[in-house]
Amino acid sequence: MTELVDVILGGTFHAAVLFLVAAGLQLVFGVQKLVNLACGSFYALGAYFGITAVGLALKLGLPPLLFFPVLILAGLAIGLVGLPIERVLRTIYRRDESYQLLLTFGFLLMFQDVFRYIWGATPRTMDNVYLVYGTANVLGVRVPTYNLLVIAASIAIAVGLGYFLERTKTGRIVRATAENRDMAEGLGVNASKIFALVFTVGCMLGTVGGALVVPSGAASLDMAVELVVESFAVVVIGGLGSMRGAIVGALIVGLMRAASISLMPEMEMLSVYLVVVLVLIVRPAGLFGKATA
Amino acid sequence: MKLTRRDFSKLAGTGILAAAAPGIFAPALAQNKPLRIGIIAPRSGAAGTAGECGIRAVQWAVERLNKDSGIAGRKIDLVIEEETNPKDTIERLRRLILQEKVDAIQGLISTGVSLGVAPVAEEEQALVVMWDGTTQDGVKEMLPNPKYVFRSTDNECEAVMGSLLAVKHFKGKFKRVAGINPDYSYGRNNWEAFRQILTRYGIEAEYVAEQWPKVGTMDLTSHIAALKAAKPDLIFSSMLFADLPVFMKQGHAAGLFDGVKMVLPAAGWQINQLKKEFTPEGIIFGHNTLYFDLPQASPLQKAFVQDYMDKYKEAPHWEADRAYFAMATYKAGVEAAQKAAGKWPTQEQVAEAIPGLEVESLGGKGRFRKDKIAEQVFYQGPSTNTNKYDFPTLASVDVFEASQLQKPPGADFWEWIKTAKMPV
Incomplete structure (x- = not known):
């Protein structure tokens, strides 16, 4: 029983981080119809900036217990980098999708060199804070409290995002723009502003994800590319553009991976992509995606 | 102007010398x-x-x-x-x-x-x-x-040494063995070499888990959960990149290392990242061919x-x-x-x-x-956290020559490991 709980907790922790990045990807595609390959770079940017922010906060004498909110604030702050990037992407919204892929892939590669220039080639870790919250006992399993905080934060962000999109006026305008941009503009919606807002929020989801994961791991130049691959698996399973799909897809990928590692380690990625293939065959639009003609 | 034979000889001689000069003076110039x-x-x-x-x-x-x-x-x-x-x-x-x-x-x-x-x-x-x-x-x-x-x-030298030191320091103190090694030939060969050496020394270990994370995997929580579930007495890992400190940090937080012996033959590559707060003492810790704190x-x-x-x-x-x-x-x-x-x-x-x-x-x-x-010369030994640094050093240093850890020219590694005269 404890082994099962351990596997589920491990898988859920991974899914929590994966959800944040995939949600950013989904939001941007859902509204802007833009496949943003640079989402992995935002994740890495959040991780690097998180290390810098916590280092600075500790230097300024902030108690280590406050590093969790510092990380979230750091992720939100650096997520504002989405604004100028969206200005550049604006030039290719109406062009063929291949331009979008090329440009966002270009950003992915350029960010790697930016990270190398600012933070160096060596993977960076945050030594002192991961264990500051101690450990908790969940159904007989010892688990770092920090992992539970990340899972909780991810759930809170999912709920907040759902509330924003479903219940607020701006959320309704975002959904209307996603449904029919021309109609929304005809009704007086400033689509450019909505796109800037959506892209920045999508970027922030990635940067917060990166900032939250780094205390338990490390920030490295490769992390952007690795996560992009898994995020796309989430998107294919959940359905492109669907927030519910991001939640379910991330959980499937996270838990599937954890179960495979436990039962048959060689099948770690194969198991995930078997689900991807299955979904593509049986339900090409994904579990929660809308089929297009 | 009339050109005499003597003048011609002088000119020709100079010409030949000039033509030959780059060849004659090249080594001298190169040395400058x-x-x-x-x-x-x-x-x-x-x-x-x-x-x-x-x-x-x-x-x-x-x-x-x-x-x-x-x-x-x-x-x-x-x-x-x-x-x-x-x-x-x-x-x-x-x-x-x-x-x-x-x-x-x-x-x-x-x-x-x-x-x-x-x-x-x-x-x-x-x-x-x-x-x-x-x-x-x-x-x-x-x-x-x-x-x-x-x-x-040979890349396997450190694993051979780590395995020998596991025998030297831990023999009789473990039964259930787990491995977590990088998923390429280095990790796979090291794990197999470790198992072969235990067999050679008559250690009847039970291999309860094998994990093969891809190099650079930074979320190892699921691998750690699988290792914990196997309840090992000893973990062997030849991880050596940035994923090693991540494994140690996440493993420590999950209580994986409580009462478990560890063999990390290539840990020295990450020495600065392996902080004391999450690295237990008594690990067989490999420094390969340079141990920075060698007393002598x-x-x-x-x-x-x-x-x-x-x-x-x-x-x-x-x-x-x-x-x-x-x-x-x-x-x-x-x-x-x-x-x-x-x-x-x-x-x-x-x-x-x-x-x-x-x-x-x-x-x-x-x-x-x-x-x-x-x-070259290899250094490993059991680790201690009693030192002036924020990472472990060696409590005692074992020193082996490569000739004791490396197959001779032309030999097959797997044959050699079965028959070689081992230094422990």
């Missing part, structure tokens, strides 16, 4: 020019830390040599190129040879890259002294008799470690030794070949002179065998 040595090392990615450490060490070595008389009287210039994938690295190797016209090339850490580079270096007749690269596909030698390419000690270190090692730690605020690891060893060996080879030839030697003459020459490297004395594979 600095030696150009190409360095190929990774500066980013998983092996970026290792490459950086090696580059720092070779720069330190060159600075010292240039303050003295260089190599056989010539100062040294370094031309540094990045080691990435095999295809691009081969391009850079060619550039160093053909455009930069370097006198020798040193570096290379990844065996995957070295395997591609070595045949090209042989074809171009370029002298290459590798830091950490081998030309083995797994444990099978793919370039048995190279003329110009010098390879590092040579004056050379002490000077290097002091300068390195003052400048970079961290401890150097074995890649520094490999880089220094490559430069020291090249110097010895050039000077021996020059002495024998009585003039500046060709790359071929230097390559012929190197095997058997013993040089002092940072971690101790070393040499290249006739098959151009290095033999």
Whole structure:
């Protein structure tokens, strides 16, 4: 029983981080119809900036217990980098999708060199804070409290995002723009502003994800590319553009991976992509995606 | 003007001399020019830390040599190129040879890259002294008799030593064994070597879990959950990149190491990242060919470690030794070949002179065998956290020669490991 709980907790922790990045990807595609390959770079940017922010906060004498909110604030702050990037992407919204892929892939590669220039080639870790919250006992399993905080934060962000999109006026305008941009503009919606807002929020989801994961791991130049691959698996399973799909897809990928590692380690990625293939065959639009003609 | 026969002879003589001059004076001129040595090392990615450490060490070595008389009287210039994938690295190797016209090339850490580079270096007749690269596909030698390419000690040496020390220090204290190793030939061979050595020593271990994370995996919580579920008494891991400190941090937080013995034969590569707060004591901790805190270190090692730690605020690891060893060996080879030839030697003459020459490297004395594979000194031992650093050191140091840990020339590794005379 404890082994099962351990596997589920491990898988859920991974899914929590994966959800944040995939949600950013989904939001941007859902509204802007833009496949943003640079989402992995935002994740890495959040991780690097998180290390810098916590280092600075500790230097300024902030108690280590406050590093969790510092990380979230750091992720939100650096997520504002989405604004100028969206200005550049604006030039290719109406062009063929291949331009979008090329440009966002270009950003992915350029960010790697930016990270190398600012933070160096060596993977960076945050030594002192991961264990500051101690450990908790969940159904007989010892688990770092920090992992539970990340899972909780991810759930809170999912709920907040759902509330924003479903219940607020701006959320309704975002959904209307996603449904029919021309109609929304005809009704007086400033689509450019909505796109800037959506892209920045999508970027922030990635940067917060990166900032939250780094205390338990490390920030490295490769992390952007690795996560992009898994995020796309989430998107294919959940359905492109669907927030519910991001939640379910991330959980499937996270838990599937954890179960495979436990039962048959060689099948770690194969198991995930078997689900991807299955979904593509049986339900090409994904579990929660809308089929297009 | 009338040209007499005598005038013609004078002119012709001068002309012949002038034409021959570049040939006659070239060696003398060459000796006045600095030696150009190409360095190929990774500066980013998983092996970026290792490459950086090696580059720092070779720069330190060159600075010292240039303050003295260089190599056989010539100062040294370094031309540094990045080691990435095999295809691009081969391009850079060619550039160093053909455009930069370097006198020798040193570096290379990844065996995957070295395997591609070595045949090209042989074809171009370029002298290459590798830091950490081998030309083995797994444990099978793919370039048995190279003329110009010098390879590092076998990558399995540290695993053989770690396994022997597990027997020495832990025999009778464990039964259930788990492994978590990088998912490529290095990790797989090390794990198999460990198992074979336990068998040779009559240890009837029960292998309860095997994990193979991809290099660079930064979320190991699921792997740790699987290891915990297997309830091992001993964990063997030859992880050596940035994922090792992540594993230790996440494993410690999950309580994986409580009462569990650990063997980490390649941990020294991540020494600065393995903080005490999440690294338990008593680990069989491998430093490969340089243990920075060796009590009886040579004056050379002490000077290097002091300068390195003052400048970079961290401890150097074995890649520094490999880089220094490559430069020291090249110097010895050039000077021996020059002495024998009585003039500046060709790359071929230097390559012929190197095997058997013993040089002092940072971690101790070393040499290249006739098959151009290095033999150096290895350091490992049980770790302690009682020291002035924020990472572990060794409570006691075991020192083995490569000749005790490495298969002889031409031997099959798996046959050798079954029959070799082991030092424990």
